[in-house]
Amino acid sequence: MTRGFYIGRFQPYHNGHHSMVAEIAEDVDELVLGIGSAGDSHTTHDPFTAGERIMMLTKSLREFDMTTYAVPIEDLDRNSVWVSHVQSMSPAFDVAYSNNPLVIRLFSEAGIEVRQSPMFNRDVLEGTEVRDRMIAGEDWRSLVPDAAADVIDEIEGVDRIQQVAETDSNGSSGGKGDRD
Ligand SMILES: Nc1ncnc2c1ncn2[C@@H]1O[C@H](COP(=O)(O)OP(=O)(O)OP(=O)(O)O)[C@@H](O)[C@H]1O
Numbered sequence: 001m002t003r004g005f006y007i008g009r010f011q012p013y014h015n016g017h018h019s020m021v022a023e024i025a026e027d028v029d030e031l032v033l034g035i036g037s038a039g040d041s042h043t044t045h046d047p048f049t050a051g052e053r054i055m056m057l058t059k060s061l062r063e064f065d066m067t068t069y070a071v072p073i074e075d076l077d078r079n080s081v082w083v084s085h086v087q088s089m090s091p092a093f094d095v096a097y098s099n100n101p102l103v104i105r106l107f108s109e110a111g112i113e114v115r116q117s118p119m120f121n122r123d124v125l126e127g128t129e130v131r132d133r134m135i136a137g138e139d140w141r142s143l144v145p146d147a148a149a150d151v152i153d154e155i156e157g158v159d160r161i162q163q164v165a166e167t168d169s170n171g172s173s174g175g176k177g178d179r180d
């Protein structure tokens with residue numbers, strides 16, 4: 001029995017993540033999805049709460065014949081202890097999956113095997129692109145699984161990101177709320 005771990009911010013969960021999960025599903029029996037930056041929401045960079053991202057993942061992952069767990073992971077100021085923090089929140093795992101250089105470095109230094117995947121259609125399958133299209137009122141649905149689009153509709157996610165973007169352009173939110 002092999003259990004994998006895959007962390008991302010999933011703001012929102014898109015078809016690049018979904019293709020990566022499809023590849024991981026060939027390798028493992030179970031998969032833990034770490035919802036990174038779990039405390040962040042209601043900004044243009046991180047519009048959705050951990051709970052909303054859990055809904056997107058849980059409903060999108062139904063199509064895979066694999067047991068999955070979604071675990072929110074809040075950020076820490078100390079990279080050096082981040083892997084222990086992840087391990088304290090997650091079911092035990094045998095291998096981590098990431099294409100993020102910092103994440104790869106931290107897991108490798110902790111002696112955990114890390115596997116990378118190819119980037120799928122990265123010119124459009126990128127969270128930043130999906131969020132920019134939502135703000136601009138352009139097509140974003142084709143970039144995310146239908147189940148994730150349904151969740152975004154249910155929570156009126158596009159209204160939220162458009163409103164937060166307006167606040168940003170007035171200069172009153174600043175910091176992490178700034179556009180990418
Ligand atoms: N199109 C893709 N193909 C394969 N892996 C991807 C793709 N997009 C993101 N990933 C990987 O999924 C993980 C989580 O990514 P993340 O949630 O930050 O999405 P992102 O699209 O890179 O987001 P953003 O643009 O919001 O920073 C990272 O390891 C990232 O490299």
Ligand SMILES: NC(=O)c1ccc[n+]([C@@H]2O[C@H](COP(=O)(O)O)[C@@H](O)[C@H]2O)c1
Pocket residue numbers: 007008009010035036037038074075076077078079082098099100102103106
């Ligand atoms: N010190 C920390 O809190 C720390 C370190 C490395 C990664 N992370 C998080 O892991 C996630 C990595 O996901 P991405 O690959 O989507 O960037 C992000 O949410 C990032 O904030 C946090």
